[in-house]
Amino acid sequence: MKPFSQPAGLASFLGALPQPDPSAREAAALRQQQLTKPPGSLGMLEQIAIFLAGWQGPAIHADRIQVTLFAGNHGVTKQGVSPYPPEVTGQMVANFNAGGAAINALAGALGLNLSVHALDLDRPTGDISVTDAMTVEEALDALNAGIAAVDPASDVLVIGEMGIGNTTIAAALCAVSLGGAGADWAGAGTGLDTAGVVNKARVIDRALARSGSARDAFATLKSLGGRELAAMAGAVCAARHHRVPVLLDGFVACAALAPLVAESPGILDHCLAGHRSAERGHARLLEHFNLRPLLDLNMRLGEGSGAALATAVIRAAVATHTGMATFDSAGVSDRG
C-alpha cells in the first residue's frame, strides 16, 4: 500500500474499503456443518473460521502472525497523567529489543514475529491540553510508519503499543470520536490513584475544549493523537488493503481506531477484538465497536499482549476448521 501523501488520502481510503468475500464465507459455514461435532458446538471458533475465510479465501491459515509494536512519547506527560516517568518509554523499547518484556515472552511462546517501531521518542508530541499533538506532516509520517510496518504476507496482524501517557491520549480520542467527557474515558492506566484519575480527566477535558468537536479522522489524530496511535491507525488501514485480518489489543490500540470508526463505521470489519482489557474505557469502547472480545483475563498491559495471547484462539479455529474429519469421511452417524 502506498503511503498517504496528503490528509485527503486517508479519507479517500476510508471511503472505498475492500470487502469480505461472501462466497468464501458461505463455503466455510457449510464445511463447519459437516465436521464431526454437533452444529455450533465450537462456538466462536466456528465464527472465527468463517470470518477468516471472508478475508483470506476458503483456505484459511494463521501460521505467519506478525506482532507490530509502535512506541511514542507524549508532551501531555508534563501534566502528571502517569505514575511512571516518560523515560520509561525508551527504556521499555530497549527491553523489547533485548527480549525482556511480556510481549517478548508471549511472542516466543506462541511463535509470533515481533517487530518494534520507536517513533521519534526524542521528540514528544505536543501537550494536547495546550496545543495540537502533531503537525500535518508529523501526522502523515506517523500514519505512514504504520502502513510501512505491515507485512502483506502476514496471515494475521496484531498491533500493540507502548508510550507513557498514552491512555490519556486514548481517552481523548474516544471522547472526541464517540462522545463523553474526560471522566467517561479516563482510567487508572499504569496505576494512577483516584486523585490521579481525576486530574487526568481534567487534562483530557482541557484538551477537548482546546481541540473542539470532532472533524475527520486525520484532523482528530493530528490534534489529539500520539505518533504510535496514528501509526496503529495506519497499520489497520494497510491490513485492510492487503486483506490481512487484525487482532486488536486493549484500550490504547482500540482507541487509536475510534477516529476511523467515526468516519467509516465498517473500517473494523477485518478486525477481531483480541481481549477485553481491565483499563476502564475498553469495555465501553468495544461496545461502541460492536466487537466481542476473545479473551477476558483482566490484563491491562498494552504491548499487544492480550491480542498476542488471543492468536492461540485464532490458530485453534484454523486447526479445527482445516484439520477435522467430516461425518462422511469418519463414518460417524449424524443426528437421527
Added chain:
Amino acid sequence: MKPFSQPAGLASFLGALPQPDPSAREAAALRQQQLTKPPGSLGMLEQIAIFLAGWQGPAIHADRIQVTLFAGNHGVTKQGVSPYPPEVTGQMVANFNAGGAAINALAGALGLNLSVHALDLDRPTGDISVTDAMTVEEALDALNAGIAAVDPASDVLVIGEMGIGNTTIAAALCAVSLGGAGADWAGAGTGLDTAGVVNKARVIDRALARSGSARDAFATLKSLGGRELAAMAGAVCAARHHRVPVLLDGFVACAALAPLVAESPGILDHCLAGHRSAERGHARLLEHFNLRPLLDLNMRLGEGSGAALATAVIRAAVATHTGMATFDSAGVSDRG
C-alpha cells in the same frame, strides 16, 4: 498412586488431601512484582503463575501437557435423552484414534499429549432412571481407570470425555450433589429441542427419586455416574496426589467432580476452570465451585476441547513469569 481397592479408599483420600506450598506461592508473587510491567497488569496470568508455583514449586513449567479422554456408554440413552444414537460414542472413539476429531486438531496445534480411554463401550451402564449405573466393582474399576491414566510426570493435566447421553448423567450428579431438580440442570446437550430438554429433566427426576438423597461421593458415582465420569473423578484425585495441576473442561467434566466437592470442598484446589461451556448447567456449576473460567468462547463440545485451548493461557502465564526481565535487570525505572 495406588488404585482404590474398596469404596472407603476414596473417602480416605478425600479426607487427607495434599496442600499447596505457601512459600512457593509467596516467592512467585514477589517475582511478579519485580517484572517489567505495572503491578497486576498481566491479570489472571499472574494469578495462574502463583497457582502453579503452589503445586509445582518455584520453577513452574507447562511443557508436558497431558490430555486424557474417557469415553463411556449409558443405558439412559434408552430414554431418548440425546438426538444422536449411542453408536456415535464408539464411532467418535474411532475418530479420535484416527485423528479426525476437534480434540485431535487442538492437541496437534498446541502440542499436547492426547490419550483416549474407551471404557467398556459394549457394556453401557445401567439406565439410571430405573437402576444403579454401576456395581461397586464397576465403579471402582472406572475410578481406577482414571487413576491409572494420569502420567505423574505431566506438568498439567486436561481431562475430557465423550459419551452419548452423558449430559443427562452430569445433570443428575449436579442435582444430587449440589441441590436442585432435573429442570435446574438439564440442557440441550448435543442439540435437544425444548421438548427434548423437558423429557430429559423428567428422566433425571426419576433417577433422583430412585437414587435418593446424596450419600458419599463413591455411592453417588455408583448410583448415578457413568464410567467416564467416575474415571475423570479418579484422574483428578491422582493428579492431586502427584501435585499435577488440572485444567477442567466443560459441564460433564466438571459435573463428574460434584460428588467429590460435596464430600471434600477443597478437592478442586489444584484445578482451574479451562472454560465456561455454553451447556446450560455449566455456569452455575462453576459458581458452586467458585472457579472463574479462563475462556468463554461459547463452546460446548466436550472432548476436553475448551480446556485444551486454555492450555495456551497456562503456557502464557509460565512464559511471562519465567521469561520476563525485572526492573533491575532491564534498567527500567519503576514508579516515581
